[in-house]
Amino acid sequence: MTQFMDVHHDMQGITDEQLKRVHRADLAVEKEEGVHFERAWADPESGTVYCLSEAPSAEAVRRVHERAGHAPDEIHAVPLSIW
Amino acid sequence: MTQFMDVHHDMQGITDEQLKRVHRADLAVEKEEGVHFERAWADPESGTVYCLSEAPSAEAVRRVHERAGHAPDEIHAVPLSIW
Numbered sequence: 001m002t003q004f005m006d007v008h009h010d011m012q013g014i015t016d017e018q019l020k021r022v023h024r025a026d027l028a029v030e031k032e033e034g035v036h037f038e039r040a041w042a043d044p045e046s047g048t049v050y051c052l053s054e055a056p057s058a059e060a061v062r063r064v065h066e067r068a069g070h071a072p073d074e075i076h077a078v079p080l081s082i083w
Numbered sequence: 084m085t086q087f088m089d090v091h092h093d094m095q096g097i098t099d100e101q102l103k104r105v106h107r108a109d110l111a112v113e114k115e116e117g118v119h120f121e122r123a124w125a126d127p128e129s130g131t132v133y134c135l136s137e138a139p140s141a142e143a144v145r146r147v148h149e150r151a152g153h154a155p156d157e158i159h160a161v162p163l164s165i166w
Contacts, residue, residue, distance in 0.1 A: 016163050041088055042162075076126040076129055078126050079125075081123065081125070
């Protein structure tokens with residue numbers, strides 16, 4: 001399992017409730033792909049959303065987001081991190 | 084105080100030790116700007132590094148990174164988040 005950071009660039013105006021809703025949509029299907037979405041951060045002004053997940057592959061991350069209705073614009077494996 | 088996610092796009096090949104070193108360089112000067120860098124994630128392949136901080140402004144985040152020798156390419160306030 002590897003950590004991934006994926007990025008959405010088209011979520012201008014996203015609200016706290018909408019962020020929670022899209023996150024719940026990911027959680028509803030993630031187990032079938034072996035993915036876990038851990039955290040998310042949103043900048044409503046620029047429409048940027050960052051999602052941190054643990055997953056077997058970038059494709060698995062993409063499939064969960066696509067099935068939940070919001071394909072990401074970028075997915076990066078982030079094998080290095082500081083906690 | 085607001086959370087910020089800043090992004091560096093030019094750190095291809097960064098190692099775990101280098102990530103720790105640049106993070107320590109931020110920690111050494113952050114207090115003077117009222118910033119705290121909390122977490123960082125790196126994708127050595129694409130050279131992308133994400134830094135999560137708590138700060139009074141995006142300019143304060145930029146000043147800490149610049150003083151530590153690594154100006155970011157993007158800084159986004161991320162007032163919404165899921166933990």
